[in-house]
Amino acid sequence: VFSAATERALDAGVPRPYTVTVVAPRAGRVRMRSGLSLVADAAWRDVRGPIDTLVVAGGDCRSLMDDRALLAWIRRAARHARRTTSVCTGAFLLAEAGLLDGRRATTHWGWTDELRRRYPAINVDPDALFVSDGAIHTSAGVTAGMDLALALVEADLGRAMALDVARGLVLFLKRPGGQSQFSAHLAAQRAGRGPLGDVPEWIVQHLEADLSVEALAARAGMSPRNFARVFVRELGVTPAKFVERARVELARRALEDGELPLASVAATAGFGTLERMRRTFHRHLRVVPQAYRNRFKAALAATG
DNA sequence: TAAATTAACCGCCAAA
C-alpha cells in the first residue's frame, strides 16, 4: 500500500511520501515459515535516522518475544517514530514491549483472547479491523493490515489518493473515521466451528437467501428460540441484526466500486426491494444509497 | 404519512 501510494504520488508530481525499508534480525534473505523468502534491507540494529511509520509484522514474530534487545529497540523506535503500527500478531511484540498498556488495541481474531489474558492492561477490541489509539495503531489479520495502511495513507495524502490506491490494489476503502467497524466476515470467522456449525459463514456467503431466524434455525438444527439464544451468545448480536449488518456491508461495497444498478445491488445484498435497502442503509449510515454512490463517484473523479 | 400487518426479541417456565 505504501509503495503503491508512493508511485502514484510521484506520477502526480508530489514529493516522495514514503520510503519503505524492510528490517529483520539480520540483513539479507529471511525465509518465511511459508517457504517464501524476503530480503531484508538491513538488520534492525543498523537502522539509522528517523523512522516515520514503524510497522511490526506478525506471523512467527512471537518467537522473538523474549529478545530483550529487540524489545528495547522497538520501544526506542516507537518513542521517536511519528507512529507505530502492528499487523496481525505483531501486536504481541508491541504488547511485550509495554507499548500497549492502557491503550485500546486489536490483533488477529484467533489471538484476541490470548492477548487479553497475557496483558490485562490492554483494552482489546476483538471486533475491530484496526484500532488507532494516539500514535499506536494495531490491526487484525493480514488484510486488515492493508485496511490500516490505507487509512494511514488517507490521513497523510488525502482521501482521493487513498481511493486511487485502493482501486489499484482492488481493496476496499473504509469510510472516513470508520475505525472499529463491524465486519460480518470477521465475526463469522471468529465464531468458527462452534455450536452454530457453519451458519455464520453461510450467512455472509448467501446474503440473497432467506435468512429469517426460522430458516437459519432449521439450518442449524435447532429451534428458533434456542438458535437465537445461542447466536447471541456466540456472536454478540442477535441473528437479524447480524444479517442486516452483513447486508449493509455488502451493499456498501457494491455501491462503492460498481456500476451495478441500485435494484441489482438490493437484490444481491438480499434486501429484496429498493425501499427496504434505502431505509436500512439510511438507518445504518445516515445516507441514502444513491447519495452514497454519488459521493464516491465525486471522489474518484477528483483523482482523474 | 398513517395504519395494519408481520417479524424479531426476550423473559419466563417446563421438559430433556
Next chain:
DNA sequence: TATTTGGCGGTTAATT
C-alpha cells in the same frame, strides 16, 4: 441436581 433446550405470549420495531 444443574445445565441446556424448547415453547408461549407480550412488547417493540420494521415493512407494506
